[in-house]
Amino acid sequence: MNSPSLLFGAGLLLSCFRVYAAPGGELPPDSLHRSYTLNEIVVTATRADAPEAAVPSNVSTISRATLEAKPGSLLAAGLAGIPGVSFRTYGSGASLQTVSIRGMSPDQSLVLLDGQRYNSYQNGLVDFGLLSSSNVDRIEVVRGGYSALYGSDAMGGVINIITRRPPEGFTAGASTSIGSNSLTANELSIGASTGSLGIRAMLRREQGRGDYAFLFNDGRTTTELTRTGEDFNVLTADARVEFDPAPPVKSFVSYSFTDADRGSPGVVTDVSSQGRARLGDRMGTLRGGIDWMMDDRLTLSVKASGQYSYETYTDPGVLIHGEIENSYYMNRVFAFTPEAHFTLSPGFGGNAGLELARAGIESNDINPATRIQRSFFVTTRHVITLPWLIPHEMILYPSIRYDSFSDVTGDVSPRLGLNLGVLESPLLRLRASYGRSFRAPVFNDLYWKTGGNPSLRPERATAFDAGLVAELPLAGTLRIDASYFVIDASDRIVWIPGPGGLWSPVNITAVRSRGVETEAVWTGFSGALTLTVNSTWSDVRKTSADYPGDPTQGKHLIYTPGQTAFLSAICSLGGADLVLQHSWVSYRYTTEFNDRYLPGYRVTSAAIRYWVPLGSFKAWVKGEVNNIFNTSYQVIALYPMPLREFRATLGVEL
Amino acid sequence: MVAPEIPVPSAKGVYVVNEGNFGRANASLSYYDLESFRVYNDVFGAVNGKNLGDVASSMSIRGDEGYIVVNNSQKIEVIDLRTNVNTRTIPTGAGSSPRQMALVNDSLALVTDLYANAVLKVNLRAAGVVGSIPVGDNPEGIAIASGKAYVANSGFGAGTTVSVISLATMSVAKTVIASDNPNGVQLTPGGMIYVVCAGSYGDFSNPDDDTPARLIVIDPGSDSVVDTVLIGGHAMNIAIGSDGIGYVATTGEVLRVDTRTHRVTGTFTKGTYYSVGVEASSGDVYLSDPKTYVQPGTVSVFAPNGQLRTQFDPGLIPGSFAFKR
Numbered sequence: 008m009n010s011p012s013l014l015f016g017a018g019l020l021l022s023c024f025r026v027y028a029a030p031g032g033e034l035p036p037d038s039l040h041r042s043y044t045l046n047e048i049v050v051t052a053t054r055a056d057a058p059e060a061a062v063p064s065n066v067s068t069i070s071r072a073t074l075e076a077k078p079g080s081l082l083a084a085g086l087a088g089i090p091g092v093s094f095r096t097y098g099s100g101a102s103l104q105t106v107s108i109r110g111m112s113p114d115q116s117l118v119l120l121d122g123q124r125y126n127s128y129q130n131g132l133v134d135f136g137l138l139s140s141s142n143v144d145r146i147e148v149v150r151g152g153y154s155a156l157y158g159s160d161a162m163g164g165v166i167n168i169i170t171r172r173p174p175e176g177f178t179a180g181a182s183t184s185i186g187s188n189s190l191t192a193n194e195l196s197i198g199a200s201t202g203s204l205g206i207r208a209m210l211r212r213e214q215g216r217g218d219y220a221f222l223f224n225d226g227r228t229t230t231e232l233t234r235t236g237e238d239f240n241v242l243t244a245d246a247r248v249e250f251d252p253a254p255p256v257k258s259f260v261s262y263s264f265t266d267a268d269r270g271s272p273g274v275v276t277d278v279s280s281q282g283r284a285r286l287g288d289r290m291g292t293l294r295g296g297i298d299w300m301m302d303d304r305l306t307l308s309v310k311a312s313g314q315y316s317y318e319t320y321t322d323p324g325v326l327i328h329g330e331i332e333n334s335y336y337m338n339r340v341f342a343f344t345p346e347a348h349f350t351l352s353p354g355f356g357g358n359a360g361l362e363l364a365r366a367g368i369e370s371n372d373i374n375p376a377t378r379i380q381r382s383f384f385v386t387t388r389h390v391i392t393l394p395w396l397i398p399h400e401m402i403l404y405p406s407i408r409y410d411s412f413s414d415v416t417g418d419v420s421p422r423l424g425l426n427l428g429v430l431e432s433p434l435l436r437l438r439a440s441y442g443r444s445f446r447a448p449v450f451n452d453l454y455w456k457t458g459g460n461p462s463l464r465p466e467r468a469t470a471f472d473a474g475l476v477a478e479l480p481l482a483g484t485l486r487i488d489a490s491y492f493v494i495d496a497s498d499r500i501v502w503i504p505g506p507g508g509l510w511s512p513v514n515i516t517a518v519r520s521r522g523v524e525t526e527a528v529w530t531g532f533s534g535a536l537t538l539t540v541n542s543t544w545s546d547v548r549k550t551s552a553d554y555p556g557d558p559t560q561g562k563h564l565i566y567t568p569g570q571t572a573f574l575s576a577i578c579s580l581g582g583a584d585l586v587l588q589h590s591w592v593s594y595r596y597t598t599e600f601n602d603r604y605l606p607g608y609r610v611t612s613a614a615i616r617y618w619v620p621l622g623s624f625k626a627w628v629k630g631e632v633n634n635i636f637n638t639s640y641q642v643i644a645l646y647p648m649p650l651r652e653f654r655a656t657l658g659v660e661l
Numbered sequence: 662m663v664a665p666e667i668p669v670p671s672a673k674g675v676y677v678v679n680e681g682n683f684g685r686a687n688a689s690l691s692y693y694d695l696e697s698f699r700v701y702n703d704v705f706g707a708v709n710g711k712n713l714g715d716v717a718s719s720m721s722i723r724g725d726e727g728y729i730v731v732n733n734s735q736k737i738e739v740i741d742l743r744t745n746v747n748t749r750t751i752p753t754g755a756g757s758s759p760r761q762m763a764l765v766n767d768s769l770a771l772v773t774d775l776y777a778n779a780v781l782k783v784n785l786r787a788a789g790v791v792g793s794i795p796v797g798d799n800p801e802g803i804a805i806a807s808g809k810a811y812v813a814n815s816g817f818g819a820g821t822t823v824s825v826i827s828l829a830t831m832s833v834a835k836t837v838i839a840s841d842n843p844n845g846v847q848l849t850p851g852g853m854i855y856v857v858c859a860g861s862y863g864d865f866s867n868p869d870d871d872t873p874a875r876l877i878v879i880d881p882g883s884d885s886v887v888d889t890v891l892i893g894g895h896a897m898n899i900a901i902g903s904d905g906i907g908y909v910a911t912t913g914e915v916l917r918v919d920t921r922t923h924r925v926t927g928t929f930t931k932g933t934y935y936s937v938g939v940e941a942s943s944g945d946v947y948l949s950d951p952k953t954y955v956q957p958g959t960v961s962v963f964a965p966n967g968q969l970r971t972q973f974d975p976g977l978i979p980g981s982f983a984f985k986r
Binding site (some may be wrong): 225226227228273274276277278279280281283324325326327456503504509553554557558559597598599600603644645 | 682684685686687706709710711712714715731733734735736752754755756776777778798799817862864951953954955956957977
């Protein structure tokens with residue numbers, strides 16, 4: 008029987024072979040020939056391994072195999088088409104991309120790297136333009152307010168990027184790509200494990216001129232132009248060592264490094280627009296963890312990380328006081344998370360832990376600042392079996408977290424999740440959650456030299472969602488997900504002009520985001536074909552009047568589409584994987600007053616990958632076309648997106 | 662979305678240049694018809710089916726032609742004032758940041774370029790930039806008198822000088838020390854040059870280290886400062902009527918200035934306004950309020966005695982006025 012409570016026990020057993028430091032661990036050898044069932048183990052929804060059917064929120068998982076088959080090398084491309092998740096993209100190549108979950112802004116959507124906060128303390132964002140999927144084992148997307156587990160920024164949802172681990176035995180690989188607009192990418196990787204030691208390392212460089220063609224329309228005439236100043240050169244290196252000295256103890260150390268030089272030309276407002284600004288990024292992160300499985304009821308884990316990032320922004324076209332604009336931002340973050348995972352009975356367990364962090368910033372635009380964070384969280388799971396009733400099982404997930412900060416007020420985030428098992432076969436489970444989450448003000452808003460406001464309060468949100476997930480056999484397997492959500496956010500920080508024309512942030516606005524996410528995934532022919540169709544409807548509006556007679560009250564927030572839809576077909580035949588995907592985004596307002604908008608758009612992309620055995624090696628070729636039908640569109644007003652683009656990759660693997 | 666209306670041709674009216682938000686390409690032009698007293702919004706878009714561009718800084722009128730300087734679209738849009746038809750577009754060059762314009766004659770204009778620390782020479786007939794004259798840091802306002810152009814070098818608050826360009830040689834003949842943060846430059850009916858110095862901000866979070874706005878009076882005969890008028894607060898520009906009364910919008914109030922005696926004669930009205938304009942024949946004072954900067958602002962029209970005549974809502978951030986007569 009597939010009772011999720013039993014699966015929790017199984018999950019616990021399976022976890023013997025997993026390192027909690029990389030929660031969830033790497034799944035068995037991957038291929039696209041998998042029937043995704045709801046027994047898949049996910050970790051982000053509960054901070055521990057849990058079967059997907061039993062968690063209180065809708066989870067989307069993107070596996071390594073899917074990431075390799077889909078078009079695009081960036082992680083954001085792998086996340087294309089996830090319900091409730093949309094990206095704000097400012098161009099092509101490695102240009103800035105931020106994620107928005109459930110209509111919440113990018114700094115209200117939390118991104119984790121192996122379970123640890125990745126959002127910047129300076130601006131609350133993660134720049135997805137710098138994240139490639141090469142070192143990613145899988146991505147879990149959990150929708151809903153999750154501050155009760157993860158603290159600040161988890162107002163719309165959480166994206167957990169789980170990195171790849173040392174392989175069994177020995178592997179080595181190399182690949183090279185070329186693509187449109189002088190794109191080249193080269194990658195080397197090596198990995199080995201023996202006994203109690205495992206290692207994996209990867210080096211990748213991707214660069215391009217970014218001089219893509221696009222159409223510019225001033226309302227009367229359309230001209231084809233070439234984007235200038237959007238070249239990029241990104242180097243990433245990752246290394247991970249795992250050491251399991253004795254069976255109950257596992258440990259790891261990992262280091263990742265990114266060095267990027269990107270042009271950031273800015274908006275195109277006329278045929279002569281030619282921005283020359285440049286962004287430099289250098290980031291290094293050292294992480295480590297130890298897991299100690301004391302017995303089958305208690306596992307202790309400690310994770311530590313240190314991150315250093317140095318970003319520069321220069322614009323030779325802007326002279327201020329006789330000098331060109333030249334900003335630098337140096338961020339240092341240290342975090343320490345001791346955590347206990349306990350299972351007192353098959354029906355009761357949970358996690359409790361502390362998160363201690365120290366974040367500091369030095370910049371010529373921001374007054375120097377340091378923040379000490381002390382947080383405490385408890386999240387539990389209670390299974391109540393009702394064998395004589397439908398629903399036959401009810402699982403409650405109460406959680407609470409207390410966050411305190413040295414420079415701003417903290418918050419208490421409670422949450423209650425519910426999962427009801429209605430049917431086993433076909434599977435039908437109902438889910439609901441209700442809770443509070445928050446976002447601590449970031450350094451940019453507090454300490455910006457010209458206008459920062461150190462007395463900002465945290466933004467707060469109350470979120471409710473309810474939905475269902477079902478899986479039934481239908482010449483294969485059909486899985487259906489649907490959720491309704493409503494998020495009421497208040498004390499939203501907005502920069503407004505004050506006396507003398509000086510802009511300053513204040514906690515002023517309230518926003519209500521409501522929507523429905525639906526998805527159907529059909530897998531058939533023994534997993535050789537997977538068809539996905541999903542659609543999200545959302546309504547995100549400002550509900551407050553910032554002053555009497557505020558005409559932007561009740562208006563939609565900018566860049567929140569009313570509807571998005573996605574269709575994809577993934578087909579594996581012989582040694583070939585073919586992916587075809589189509590996304591549709593409806594019109595989005597570009598002014599707070601809702602008198603201007605960007606039209607909706609459709610983009611179709613495809614990729615095909617083919618494996619060829621070569622003695623003891625395997626070789627593979629991958630071809631991709633993005634924007635097959637040459638749609639001219641903008642995600643953010645005045646940042647043109649590229650027309651059709653091609654990429655071809657050749658790789659070998661041992 | 663309401664479709665903007667095409668204005669009925671009229672001989673007298675006020676163009677309101679709505680700056681729009683930086684980087685959003687939502688600048689627009691409104692027209693307040695002084696014969697029918699109707700307000701038309703997005704006139705440029707309605708007549709030409711074309712987007713005005715990003716951040717419209719100012720508008721100048723000469724005869725039947727209007728020149729709208731669109732700062733972040735690096736261009737000047739030319740319209741026929743009888744029909745509002747866009748007759749041509751003058752690009753000011755990639756990377757330029759054009760702000761204010763002064764017309765030398767029918768074919769030549771001087772336009773301040775904020776980031777180039779220079780004044781561009783623009784040929785209005787051949788439609789292009791034909792040269793540039795280096796001035797001080799971050800020039801804003803410009804006005805022409807006695808064969809010379811007077812350029813306010815704001816330095817983004819750190820500047821203190823006014824560059825005097827000789828139109829005969831097209832080069833800077835003299836640099837006059839004014840006061841902190843020179844911004845607006847206007848000509849009085851008495852022939853004097855008024856430079857509105859907005860006052861510096863120093864450390865933005867500390868209002869105590871700000872310096873007050875001052876009006877510097879320059880005699881174009883000698884190109885020297887002949888008077889300094891303390892305005893107080895922060896003021897960007899002055900609008901002067903044909904009767905010699907000037908109006909300065911500063912922090913908290915609009916002041917009346919007598920340009921014959923160079924004295925502040927009193928408060929015209931209370932409130933903090935963004936920009937001021939004066940209509941020549943009636944002496945009416947136009948004051949703009951951008952409100953939250955993300956919704957249409959409000960223009961209030963006052964009679965010279967301080968009585969409010971009417972109010973209307975043009976576009977986003979109404980920044981300047983141009984009067985057609």
